[in-house]
Amino acid sequence: MSKQMTEMLKGTLEGMVLAILSGRQAYGYEITTWLREQGFSDIAEGTVYALLVRIEQRGLVEVEKVPSEKGPPRKVYSLNVEGRKYLEEFWRNWRFLADRLEQLHEGGR
Template structure:
């Protein structure tokens, strides 16, 4: 993944993870696997775990410890009402941003014509 993609992803990863949790409750590894299935192959598990700590601290998820067959209990994250509102705000902001970006020239030719 290029540097530009990495930087853009930093600003949107929270919303992406909340969107995954809006579909179903999950633990960290499941979220990382889902991201990889969707083409985000360069995201480190540590990045996701740090993000999960932040969204838990913000009160956007409910966390339940579930016994694991291997090792310590897993923390399963479920989007709560605050998280759903935060996700709705994220999509509203995203749509506004996309609309504004779509109004900009997208090619070198368009830039030269201006």
């Protein structure tokens, strides 16, 4: 992944993770695996886990500890009402930025 892509991803990864959680519950490794399957192969598990801690602290997700066949219980995350509101705001901001970037790409029209 290029440095430019890494920098762009930093600003959008939170929204991407919230979008994943809007469709289903997931734990950190599942999220990391899905992102890698989508082409974000350089995303480290530690990056996703740190982000999950931050969104948990901000009250955007519910966390349930689920027994694991191997090792300690897993923390399974799901989006709560506050997280859904935050994700809606993310998508509004994303659309605004994407529209303006497209205008610039087309020559500023």
